[in-house]
Amino acid sequence: MLDRDETRRWLLANAPPRMRTPPEHPDEICWGGRKGKYPEDVLRWKDVMAERGWTAPTWPTAYGGGGLDPDDAKLLADEMAALGLRPPLVGFGLTMIGPLLLQEGSEELRRRHLPPIVRGQIRWCQGYSEPGAGSDLAGLKTRAERDGDDFIVNGQKIWTSYADKADWMFLLVRTDQGSKKQDGITFILMDMESPGISVKPIRLISGASPFCESFFADVRVPVANVVGEIDRGWAVARALLGHERNMIADLFKERGDRERLVQALATYAGGDPVLRDRIAELEIDQACFDDTLARARDGVQAGHKPGHESSIFKYYGTELNIRRRALWADVLGPQAVGWDGPGFTEDELTATKVWLRSRGNSIEGGTSEIQLNIIAKRVLGLPNVT
Numbered sequence: 001m002l003d004r005d006e007t008r009r010w011l012l013a014n015a016p017p018r019m020r021t022p023p024e025h026p027d028e029i030c031w032g033g034r035k036g037k038y039p040e041d042v043l044r045w046k047d048v049m050a051e052r053g054w055t056a057p058t059w060p061t062a063y064g065g066g067g068l069d070p071d072d073a074k075l076l077a078d079e080m081a082a083l084g085l086r087p088p089l090v091g092f093g094l095t096m097i098g099p100l101l102l103q104e105g106s107e108e109l110r111r112r113h114l115p116p117i118v119r120g121q122i123r124w125c126q127g128y129s130e131p132g133a134g135s136d137l138a139g140l141k142t143r144a145e146r147d148g149d150d151f152i153v154n155g156q157k158i159w160t161s162y163a164d165k166a167d168w169m170f171l172l173v174r175t176d177q178g179s180k181k182q183d184g185i186t187f188i189l190m191d192m193e194s195p196g197i198s199v200k201p202i203r204l205i206s207g208a209s210p211f212c213e214s215f216f217a218d219v220r221v222p223v224a225n226v227v228g229e230i231d232r233g234w235a236v237a238r239a240l241l242g243h244e245r246n247m248i249a250d251l252f253k254e255r256g257d258r259e260r261l262v263q264a265l266a267t268y269a270g271g272d273p274v275l276r277d278r279i280a281e282l283e284i285d286q287a288c289f290d291d292t293l294a295r296a297r298d299g300v301q302a303g304h305k306p307g308h309e310s311s312i313f314k315y316y317g318t319e320l321n322i323r324r325r326a327l328w329a330d331v332l333g334p335q336a337v338g339w340d341g342p343g344f345t346e347d348e349l350t351a352t353k354v355w356l357r358s359r360g361n362s363i364e365g366g367t368s369e370i371q372l373n374i375i376a377k378r379v380l381g382l383p384n385v386t
C-alpha cells in the first residue's frame, strides 16, 4: 500500500525541477531507445522512475514493473498530476507490445522484452499496414517462409510510425498463403538491426516526418520470436489493437488548453457568441468523455484484456480532438492559415500544424468508419445490412 505523503515527498525529492513544467519541445519527451538523444534531466527522471518500476506502475515486479494494484497506481497518477509532473517515459513498448506480452506472451518473451521496455532501453514500432492492407488488414502480403529455426521475411509495410527511430518492430506476416485470409497470419517480433531491413521516411501534411515505409529483403527472424501460435496471429493482432485504441483514446483526455482557448476567443474573435457556444459544448462533451474514460479504467490491472469497447473510446476521443483543433482554427480565423514567414506568431503556426495533424487521428489505429462498424456489429450486435 502506497502512502500518499511519502509518495509525494519522494516525487518532489527525485523529480528534476524542469519535469514539473510541460515539455517545450518534442525532443524533451522521452521515448527511450538506443537511438534517442534526450536532455540530461529528462534521462535522469526516466531512470529514477524506472528504478522503482514506476515507468510501468502496474506491471509485475518480476518484469521490472512497479507491481502496484489499481488503487496505488491511481494514487501515484494523482500525485504526479497534482505536482504537474511529466510522464517519465512514453511509447509503444509501454502502451502496446508490453501489455500484449503480459496478456498473450510466453514467459520467455516477457522476461526478455518487458524489463528493457520499463527501463526505456528499447523503442518499438508497429508493422501492420501495407500498401494494399489498411482497413482490410487481413489482406496483408508480407510473407515469412520457414527455414529451420528461422523465418525469412520479404515484403513491405507502410505508415510505420517512428520506424527510423525504433530498435524493434512487432509485425504481422503471412506464413500460410493457401488459407482463408484471417488464417495463416503470424505475429512476430523483429530486431531492426537485422540485415535486409530498410526504412524511408514519409512527409505528413503537417510538415513532420514521423512515419516511414519499411522494406524487408530476406530478413531472418527466429521462430522463437513468434507471439502466440504460428498461423494463429489474427487473434493476437486484434488483442493488440484493443491496447492501441485505448492508448489513442487516453491521448485525448482533457487538453489543459481551455483557458487559452477562451482567451483566444476574446483576442481574435471579439468574444463571438456562436464560437463561445461551440467552446461550451466542446468542453461539456470533453468532461463527459473524461469521466466515462476514468470510470472504464477504474480497477484495470496489468494483463487486462481490452474488449470492443476500446473502439468507442478511440472513435469518440479522436473525433473530439478533431473538433477541438478545428475550433481553434475557427477562433484564430485567417491567423490559422499561416505556414511560415512573417505575419504569424510561433503559437499561430503551431496551431495550424496541430490542426492539420489532428486529421490523422481518425485514421491511425483503424479509421473512424471501421470503429463505427465494430461498435455496430460487436458492441450493439446490429445485423449486417446487405
Ligand SMILES: Cc1cc2nc3c(=O)[nH]c(=O)nc-3n(C[C@H](O)[C@H](O)[C@H](O)COP(=O)(O)OP(=O)(O)OC[C@H]3O[C@@H](n4cnc5c(N)ncnc54)[C@H](O)[C@@H]3O)c2cc1C
Pocket: 125, 126, 127, 128, 129, 130, 131, 133, 134, 135, 136, 158, 159, 160, 161, 162, 211, 360, 361, 363, 364, 365, 366, 367, 368, 369, 370, 373
Ligand atoms: C498518423 C498515422 C499513424 C499511423 N501509424 C501506423 C503505424 O505505426 N503502423 C501501422 O501499421 N499503420 C499505421 N498507420 C496506418 C493506419 O493504420 C491506416 O492508415 C488505417 O488503418 C487505414 O488504412 P488505409 O490508409 O489503407 O485506408 P483504407 O483502408 O484504404 O481506407 C480508405 C477509406 O475507406 C474507408 N473504408 C475502408 N473500408 C471500409 C469499410 N469496411 N467500411 C466503411 N469504410 C471503409 C476508410 O474508413 C477510409 O476512409 C498510421 C496512420 C496514420 C494516419
